[in-house]
Amino acid sequence: SKLQVPNLSVGGITxxxxxxFSFGCIEHCLELLLPMLETSRSKPQVRMNSYMSLFYLILANVCNGDMADSRPVINIQFYPFELPLLTNDIRFEALVLKFQQELYSRRAVGMQQFHFNLTLDPLVYACYxxxxCKRLVGDNIGSCLALKEFEEMGFSGVSHRYVALSLLGCCLYENGHKxxxxxxxxxxxxxxKERMATYYHIAILLNREISSNTLIA
Known part of the structure; x- marks a missing residue:
């Protein structure tokens, strides 16, 4: 039977x-993601990232226009205990971020220590x-379409866009678009420029290219 999540936010569904996704239930994962992403394309979503966000959300849902039934988009966070469940790309992002935050904490004398978490826009993670999922089931056409959708999402005003661009780079490389x-x-x-994870992604890409003797010209 189809999964029904009519009252959940975008972050909740994600x-x-x-x-x-983490436990390999690809079909159920796609059952949730596909209608949500389709809705996000047809209706503008309200990102809860400013003091005016709640006002915009209420306004959107009392109107009968294109933004009716809009759901709030709240960033999701991953924590250290979740690391084993994350993909290699995101686990790497998290580990580098953890190292960077610990480094800053040691330098921040007299300041409160940084707490580790990795923040992602839920629509970005949904596209990812x-x-x-499409790659795992061997759907090459579907994975290309999903990648195109990811590119469009990455340039649509998402929060922490540099994270979206970094993960998009990982996906593009995986699909052969070096x-x-x-x-x-x-x-x-x-x-x-201060985000170390992206530099490490580039280093890994170059190392793979050198190892395979197909270095990008």
């Missing part, structure tokens, strides 16, 4: 899909999971 992957990593760095 979290449930993440649980299915959809691409991974030059475009490097371009996405470069855009991510330009948006946040």
């Amino acid at each position: 979290h449930i899909a993440h649980a299915f 999971m959809k691409f991974k 030059e475009k992957a490097v371009s996405m990593f470069g855009m991510s760095i330009r948006e946040n």
